Amino acid sequence: MPTLAIVGAGPGLGLSIARRFGAEGFRIALFSRDQNKLDRLAGELAADGIEAAGFAADVTDRPALTRAFDAAKERFGPIDVLEYSPAPADPHSGPLAPVDALDLTVEAAQPQIEYHLYGGITAIRQVLPNMLDRGEGTILVTTGASSGPVVHPPFANIAAASGALRNWVLNLNSALAPKGVYAAHIAIAAWIGKGGPRSHPDVIAESYWELYRARTEPELFYLDPEMRAAL
Template sequence: MSTLAIVGAGPQLGMSIARRFAREGFSIALLARRREPLEKLTATLRNEGGDAEAFPADVSDPDSLRTTLAAVEERFGGIDVLEFSPAPSKADLRARPLIDASEVTVESVLPEFDMYIRGGITAVRQVLPGMLSRGKGTIVFTTGAGSGPMIFPQVANVQIATGGLRNWALNLHASLAGRGIYVAHVALAAAIGQGEPDAEPDAIANAYWELYTERTEPELVYNALPGDWQMDRVADKFIVD
């Protein structure tokens, strides 16, 4: 049985991706900071017939993330698909708010690098050796579309970090081509679960499954924003759940 590990699993998109892959026979490992919400999500997956387990971990803490991913590999015998989509909680956004491009400081960017850049590299360094030894594997990075394809100056401190993660993902795709490892970046422009049909978590999750099965494109730009969408109205929904 193949295993999907979701780093930054939440109740909306993360859960829908977990359900989509579970329906295809995948075991599911959910990683995020808080144990109680993770346990509730995994209980739901189990009640639906899936094989799932919660693994609390702090993405910004390399030792925590590395140790937890190693535990996932031991529990399931390896990780076949890594989906990396950490996101700040509402408490995080209060502590380190979104910053306009004209107001960015070094201090406002460093925590975002810890989450996205250091977290992403740590996760990949843990799972990639096993994938290479098996000659197959999939790594998918998810960020807001402001990481590159679109311009949203109101969240510049986050996008400096996610833009770097996107760049690395695209280069990693090229570097691992021909070695059995498929790497993709999802640039997500969606107010998740806010009423637009294409922005519903299950609809987005189907796009992830298609990306995984087709294994061709290095990037999916998923745009489900309505025409009257305003950044200041749903800024917290712009950050992946």
């Protein structure tokens, strides 16, 4: 039975992705900071007949994230699909708060780099060697659309860090293609669950399944049409 690992699991898109893949026979390894939240999500998935377990770790604590993956692999075995999409507890305050392009400093960029790029590298390194050994596997990395497809100066520090992660994933897609491993970036231009019908988590999750099944595109730009006026 294959295993999907979701880094940044929550009650919105993460849960919908877990349910969509779980409906296809995947077991689910859930990662976020809060073990209580993870246990609740695993319980919801269990009620749907999906085997799931949570492994608490902060993506900015690289040793802790590595230990969490070790625990997940001990429980489920090799990870077949990794979905990396961490979400900050509060994006409007603290070190991860957005900073405008005119005000960007090294100090404002560093927490986002730790969060997006270094966290993403760490998570992917936990699954990539085994995928290469087996000659199969899928890596899906999610960011907001300011990572590249959309220019949004008020999110300059987020864009700089998530854009670096996006660039690496696109390069991974090219480098891994001959080796049987698929990597893709998903850029979401939607207020998830708060916009039009295409913003609903279950609708977005279906796009992840389609991307996983097709294994052809290096990137999906997912746009809620109601966001067009804001872009």
